[in-house]
Amino acid sequence: MHKARALGINHVALEVGDVDAALDFYGQIVDFNLRGRHEGMAFIDLGDQFIALMKKRTHTQEPDKQRHFGLVVDDKNKVKKTLETLNIETVPGEFLDFIDPWGNRVQIVQYSELQFTKAPHILRGMGFKQLDKSDEAIQALAKKGMAPE
Numbered sequence: 001m002h003k004a005r006a007l008g009i010n011h012v013a014l015e016v017g018d019v020d021a022a023l024d025f026y027g028q029i030v031d032f033n034l035r036g037r038h039e040g041m042a043f044i045d046l047g048d049q050f051i052a053l054m055k056k057r058t059h060t061q062e063p064d065k066q067r068h069f070g071l072v073v074d075d076k077n078k079v080k081k082t083l084e085t086l087n088i089e090t091v092p093g094e095f096l097d098f099i100d101p102w103g104n105r106v107q108i109v110q111y112s113e114l115q116f117t118k119a120p121h122i123l124r125g126m127g128f129k130q131l132d133k134s135d136e137a138i139q140a141l142a143k144k145g146m147a148p149e
Contacts, residue, residue, distance in 0.1 A: 011049055012069045015056035016102045022053045025101060029082055030073060047122045063103035074131055076110040115140050117148070 016022040019042045026032065026044065035045035040055040051071075073079055080096055091097035096108040111118075112134050123131060133141070133148065141147045 009049065011043075011052055013052040013054055014100075014102070014104045015061075016053050016100075016104070017055065019053050019055050022100070022102070026051075026053075028086055029079060029088075030071070047118060047126045061103055063099050064105040066105075068097060068105035068107050070107045070109045072109050072111050072114065072116060074111055074128070076108050079108045113137055115144075115146070117141070117146075 014022070019037075019040060023034070023042055023044075033045040035043035035050050037043070042053045044051040044053065076096060080090075083090060083096075083098055088098050091099065091105065097105055098108075099105050111131050113136070114133075115137055117133070118126070118131070120130075123129075138147050
């Protein structure tokens, strides 16, 4: 019997205490479009993916220490400067991680440095003509037969 093959992540759901406050918080850090809203939920559009903000998190929950998700951005340095300007503490270590006001740990990652790739038509729909990859990322993709043409 064959198993289904995992292809990617469609969305990440974050529990927050206040959806409007979460939209404001994340809107100060990154530019995004709102995909939609439902009662107690909002959806941050990432082209063919999204982040769901859900009003569920309580103040009694401990912040995430290791559990996190990587938010891919076009310019990690801009996020770093924004976090500094907003006095948002980053988690010590080799990565650019922070804990949001509801205890969700977010790791900021640079698109050009990752194997993760958006198809050209998705990038175009997101308002990008092209986002380049670093030589290291292209080499890693090439080893898998996935290098861009």
